[in-house]
Amino acid sequence: METHTALSHLECSRTGERFEAGKVHNLSTAGWPLLVRYDIEELRRRWDRDSLANAPSSMWRYAPLLPVRLTNHIVSLQEGLTPLHRLARLGERLECDDLWLKDEGVNPTGTFKARGISCAISMCRELGIGKVAIPTAGNAGGALAAYAAAAGIDAYVFMPRDVPQANFLEAKAFGAKVTLVDGLISDCAKKVADGKMTESWFDMSTLKEPYRIEGKKTMGLEAAEQFDWNLPDVIFYPTGGGVGLIGMWKAFAELEQLGWIGSKRPKMIAVQAEGCPPIVQAFERNAEFSEFWHGAATLASGLRVPKAMGDFLVLQAVRESGGTAVSVSDSQMMKAAEELAAHEGLFIAPEGGACMAALKKLRQSGFLSKRDRILIYNTGSGYKYLETWAGYYGSSSSTH
Numbered sequence: 001m002e003t004h005t006a007l008s009h010l011e012c013s014r015t016g017e018r019f020e021a022g023k024v025h026n027l028s029t030a031g032w033p034l035l036v037r038y039d040i041e042e043l044r045r046r047w048d049r050d051s052l053a054n055a056p057s058s059m060w061r062y063a064p065l066l067p068v069r070l071t072n073h074i075v076s077l078q079e080g081l082t083p084l085h086r087l088a089r090l091g092e093r094l095e096c097d098d099l100w101l102k103d104e105g106v107n108p109t110g111t112f113k114a115r116g117i118s119c120a121i122s123m124c125r126e127l128g129i130g131k132v133a134i135p136t137a138g139n140a141g142g143a144l145a146a147y148a149a150a151a152g153i154d155a156y157v158f159m160p161r162d163v164p165q166a167n168f169l170e171a172k173a174f175g176a177k178v179t180l181v182d183g184l185i186s187d188c189a190k191k192v193a194d195g196k197m198t199e200s201w202f203d204m205s206t207l208k209e210p211y212r213i214e215g216k217k218t219m220g221l222e223a224a225e226q227f228d229w230n231l232p233d234v235i236f237y238p239t240g241g242g243v244g245l246i247g248m249w250k251a252f253a254e255l256e257q258l259g260w261i262g263s264k265r266p267k268m269i270a271v272q273a274e275g276c277p278p279i280v281q282a283f284e285r286n287a288e289f290s291e292f293w294h295g296a297a298t299l300a301s302g303l304r305v306p307k308a309m310g311d312f313l314v315l316q317a318v319r320e321s322g323g324t325a326v327s328v329s330d331s332q333m334m335k336a337a338e339e340l341a342a343h344e345g346l347f348i349a350p351e352g353g354a355c356m357a358a359l360k361k362l363r364q365s366g367f368l369s370k371r372d373r374i375l376i377y378n379t380g381s382g383y384k385y386l387e388t389w390a391g392y393y394g395s396s397s398s399t400h
């Protein structure tokens, strides 16, 4: 069966050069990330918001705005359509009247990485790719291993030796070939680059692969749908590679072109860790690109990305939106995560805690007002970070 995708072509994110859909692509010929384009004018005539009432309860409800052409190529473990929680108790404490959290921790493999990888692995199936390799800070490797297993594709995963244990164990259980690397995601990327010629791996690195962004943009489509097509005033997003932020920004433009939302956009807040804040530094310096952050260290493993391939796209979106970039310390993020757990009953990842801590900072600085409708993305489950939580309580004297 046809998905009735409006897929048109791919486009270089800097030069605008066009590339044909239906072919295997990594970066553009100029060496930049590719963006997927759709014929939205055509789609507008045959797809409306009301038809979503009968659509699947996963991110594949938006299939016309995703790149896969045939339904039997879709590799899904029921990712997406995650809950949107009103944080009433915490909102009162923080003097935020309209505070919401989208909980990506309930996705398959416990993080929103499932969205990007579901789309990317589906495209591998569509394009006949049988072997994939990924450098990962942790969670993308677990998700890749799961979806590759479900698709019958061989997965080669390179992760830092000190990733949360859950990432190593899940990838092993899913049958991936896992290599633990002494170093960071950037060192893992070198291993994939070295091996891909001889091993004929398809490189699934963040933004060197064009379709993960499409999966992640569904976070933005869902936020629009769940808020009844009125986007919030502010979005907090924990930014590593920045794919989710770039994807959401793209989603909002596509929704406006479809006529499903107006021109109002949320202020996009890129949140990073004090131990690895390249995007925050570039934002503050008014630079177009970030600089490689040496000695990156944070217990929010998803934020330990010293240089993002799509840094310029993140910075563009943040600036266009009138948002900002903020960093928080590891202890601030864990405290904020604990406060959320204790007041709302949600056990979140340190990355989600980073957003909560950044929210407090911007509330205190006056950047946010009491009435703003604020949406926080918790990108992962606390259950994937048990040793991080154990460390937090081990070093705290106020446990019992």
Ligand SMILES: *Cc1c(COP(=O)(O)O)cnc(C)c1O
Pocket (backbone or CB within 6 Å): 111, 113, 139, 140, 206, 238, 239, 240, 241, 242, 243, 244, 245, 302, 303, 349, 351, 352, 379, 380
């Ligand atoms: C990967 C990851 C991030 C960062 O995501 P990007 O979209 O690449 O910025 C944040 N949180 C968690 C839990 C992650 O696994």
